[in-house]
Amino acid sequence: MGTITKALEMLDHFSRHRPELGLADFVRLTGRDKATVHRHLVELAANGFLEQDEGSRAYRLGPAILRLAGVRERTHPARSVLRPVVQALAEELGELVHMSILQGELLSPLVHADPFAHGTQVHFDEAEMLPLHATSSGLAVLAFGDPAWAEGILAAPLPRFTDNTETDPARLRAMIAATQASGIAALDRAFDGEVVSQGVPVFGPDARVFGALSVAVPRVRAGAAKSTEIAAALRRGCVVATRALGGQVPEAHRALWPEGN
Amino acid sequence: MGTITKALEMLDHFSRHRPELGLADFVRLTGRDKATVHRHLVELAANGFLEQDEGSRAYRLGPAILRLAGVRERTHPARSVLRPVVQALAEELGELVHMSILQGELLSPLVHADPFAHGTQVHFDEAEMLPLHATSSGLAVLAFGDPAWAEGILAAPLPRFTDNTETDPARLRAMIAATQASGIAALDRAFDGEVVSQGVPVFGPDARVFGALSVAVPRVRAGAAKSTEIAAALRRGCVVATRALGGQVPEAHRALWPEGN
DNA sequence: ACCAGAGGTTCAAATAATGAACCCATCTTA
DNA sequence: TAAGATGGGTTCATTATTTGAACCTCTGGT
Numbered sequence: 001m002g003t004i005t006k007a008l009e010m011l012d013h014f015s016r017h018r019p020e021l022g023l024a025d026f027v028r029l030t031g032r033d034k035a036t037v038h039r040h041l042v043e044l045a046a047n048g049f050l051e052q053d054e055g056s057r058a059y060r061l062g063p064a065i066l067r068l069a070g071v072r073e074r075t076h077p078a079r080s081v082l083r084p085v086v087q088a089l090a091e092e093l094g095e096l097v098h099m100s101i102l103q104g105e106l107l108s109p110l111v112h113a114d115p116f117a118h119g120t121q122v123h124f125d126e127a128e129m130l131p132l133h134a135t136s137s138g139l140a141v142l143a144f145g146d147p148a149w150a151e152g153i154l155a156a157p158l159p160r161f162t163d164n165t166e167t168d169p170a171r172l173r174a175m176i177a178a179t180q181a182s183g184i185a186a187l188d189r190a191f192d193g194e195v196v197s198q199g200v201p202v203f204g205p206d207a208r209v210f211g212a213l214s215v216a217v218p219r220v221r222a223g224a225a226k227s228t229e230i231a232a233a234l235r236r237g238c239v240v241a242t243r244a245l246g247g248q249v250p251e252a253h254r255a256l257w258p259e260g261n
Numbered sequence: 262m263g264t265i266t267k268a269l270e271m272l273d274h275f276s277r278h279r280p281e282l283g284l285a286d287f288v289r290l291t292g293r294d295k296a297t298v299h300r301h302l303v304e305l306a307a308n309g310f311l312e313q314d315e316g317s318r319a320y321r322l323g324p325a326i327l328r329l330a331g332v333r334e335r336t337h338p339a340r341s342v343l344r345p346v347v348q349a350l351a352e353e354l355g356e357l358v359h360m361s362i363l364q365g366e367l368l369s370p371l372v373h374a375d376p377f378a379h380g381t382q383v384h385f386d387e388a389e390m391l392p393l394h395a396t397s398s399g400l401a402v403l404a405f406g407d408p409a410w411a412e413g414i415l416a417a418p419l420p421r422f423t424d425n426t427e428t429d430p431a432r433l434r435a436m437i438a439a440t441q442a443s444g445i446a447a448l449d450r451a452f453d454g455e456v457v458s459q460g461v462p463v464f465g466p467d468a469r470v471f472g473a474l475s476v477a478v479p480r481v482r483a484g485a486a487k488s489t490e491i492a493a494a495l496r497r498g499c500v501v502a503t504r505a506l507g508g509q510v511p512e513a514h515r516a517l518w519p520e521g522n
Numbered sequence: 523a524c525c526a527g528a529g530g531t532t533c534a535a536a537t538a539a540t541g542a543a544c545c546c547a548t549c550t551t552a
Numbered sequence: 553t554a555a556g557a558t559g560g561g562t563t564c565a566t567t568a569t570t571t572g573a574a575c576c577t578c579t580g581g582t
Contacts, residue, residue, distance in 0.1 A: 002264075002300070002304050002538075002539085003263075003264045003265060003538075003539080003569085003570065004264060004265055004268040004301065004304040004305065004308075005304055005307065005308055007265045008305075008308040008310060008325075009308070011329055014329070014332050014333075014336070015332060016332065016335050016336060019332075019336030019337065020336075022528075022529080023528075023529055023530080024527075024528060024529080032571090032572090033571065033572045033573080034529090034530085034572085035530085035531075035532085035570095035571070035572060035573085036570075036571060036572070038529080038530065038531085039263070039570080039571090040265065042530095043263050043265040043266055044265065044269075046266065047265075047266055047269040047270070048504075048507075049269060057528085057529060057530095060333070060336070060337055061329055061332060061333040061336070061337070062333075062507075063333075063342075063504060063505055063506060063507035063508075064269075064507060065326060065329045065330050065333055065507065066330050066333060066334070066466060066506065066507025066508075067466050067507040067508065067509065068272055068275070068322055068326045068330075069326050069327050069329075069330030069466070069507075070465070070466025070467050070507065071275050071276060071277065071280075071322060071466065071467065072275075072321070072322040072323075072324075072326055072327060073327070074277050074466075074467055075275070075277060075280030075281075075321070075322070076280065076321055076322070081324075204331070205327060205328050205330070205331025205332065205335075206331050206332065206335055243309075243324060244324055245324060245327065246309075246323075246324035246325060246326065246327025246328040246329075246330075246331065247324075247327075247328065248328065263569080263570085264538085264539065264569075264570085283559070283560080284559070284560055284561075285558075285559055285560080293540090293541090294540065294541045294542080295541085295560090295561085296539095296540070296541055296542085296561085296562075296563085297539075297540060297541070299560080299561065299562085300539080300540090303561095318559085318560060318561095
């Protein structure tokens with residue numbers, strides 16, 4: 001392992017619950033010699049990747065990271081980063097794939113790709129906001145977002161879009177539980193009367209739900225084999241999209257969407 | 262220079278105008294051997310600090326940076342990072358110092374510190390939004406923000422707060438020019454009839470104005486000596502605050518607020 | 523007055539970084 | 553189409569940088 005990697009890996013030890021770490025903490029966490037660790041810390045700090053608290057001498061993430069993140073966001077915004085991911089999935093599956101981000105109590109479509117591989121296609125409007133309880137994307141977000149927040153959504157009156165739209169909180173809770181168990185949300189004609197869809201959550205920094213990735217198939221083409229194929233692709237997609245955003249899958253759920261790497 | 266620094270400095274070559282760089286570009290920019298540069302690039306990419314375009318093989322800033330920036334923002338938000346800067350300035354000068362951030366066409370106070378060193382104090386309300394044309398903070402932002410945007414502000418009717426509030430666009434343009442030349446905005450009783458103030462801009466990522474740092478003094482204590490002292494402190498403050506935010510002073514104006522380092 | 527644990531430093535020994543030369547594409551241009 | 557130029561990437565002996573045991577100093581607890 002190169003010196004650069006050793007130094008950069010130290011940055012990974014910071015998190016919401018560990019905002020500051022001292023020299024001794026790093027020695028424990030890395031298992032490396034104190035002198036080595038100290039030199040790495042000093043060098044990271046000299047470059048602004050860490051800064052040291054005057055009083056406690058503890059280290060925290062530095063401002064240089066903010067600057068670089070600003071550059072990345074301006075030059076490669078989430079949308080342009082996710083587009084190739086969505087397109088690759090769509091081409092692989094031959095079906096419509098879309099990525100939406102959570103905004104308040106609705107999902108806002110960010111990118112979609114339709115391979116036009118078949119005669120019948122799913123209609124998708126990027127300007128239309130998606131409800132949480134009636135789409136597979138939404139179900140995925142409800143299942144892996146903050147539970148108290150999800151309860152709040154279920155508590156409000158829920159609109160019905162088709163005969164298959166579920167609006168009963170108790171049954172929705174069961175569907176959320178099933179999604180939490182499998183890692184994949186699946187809905188049959190709940191929003192559009194001709195569409196069957198599956199979705200996975202996508203996580204942002206600090207392992208919070210950022211949005212969802214979903215595949216929508218015309219009912220006429222849906223089937224067990226196709227469903228299995230899509231689920232497998234989405235499991236990968238969850239990890240790829242999360243990684244592209246600099247996000248991370250919550251530790252507790254990591255087994256649901258195995259790391260390809 | 263350590264290996265870590267060599268690798269990290271490569272990240273600094275990315276900017277809005279240079280979102281992607283190839284191996285040969287880095288060789289030119291760093292002057293180092295191609296093999297060395299390549300190994301550094303690979304190691305940075307392996308840690309997610311860079312990612313490589315499949316097609317062009319060029320490198321761009323990677324998602325790991327976003328993740329770390331998210332952690333830093335959650336654990337050390339701008340306000341808490343700037344508080345010690347503002348407090349140190351206030352104690353050094355014995356006067357009220359505040360930092361405000363630009364929100365639309367007004368400045369929103371973020372932190373302030375009052376050393377209570379004298380009998381007469383400046384009244385400061387953190388809940389009150391500050392106008393751009395009548396405060397030194399605002400003048401600083403107008404002077405170093407986007408010129409077209411600043412013109413738009415001057416084009417609208419401007420409220421008058423005291424007898425000294427300047428509302429004439431032509432005269433305001435002259436004051437902006439003076440601020441651009443000196444690097445310090447100064448106003449005498451333009452917003453509060455008893456207060457004299459000076460301000461400097463603070464820049465965020467990508468060298469755009471983020472807000473302003475300002476010192477307000479009761480008119481009765483104002484004077485040439487004090488004004489000079491404050492200006493010197495603010496020149497430093499601009500650089501310190503900008504750096505704390507991960508921002509950068511625009512290249513063209515760097516001489517106005519010399520780097521302490 | 524002592525000990526434990528923190529941050530930080532030193533210098534010989536050893537490991538990891540280095541760079542000249544090389545390979546293989548693709549793209550220009552003669 | 554052949555020769556040259558440019559770009560990405562790799563190899564391996566040489567070299568220089570990183571490494572870690574021991575040491576220093578300070579603070580807080582008992």
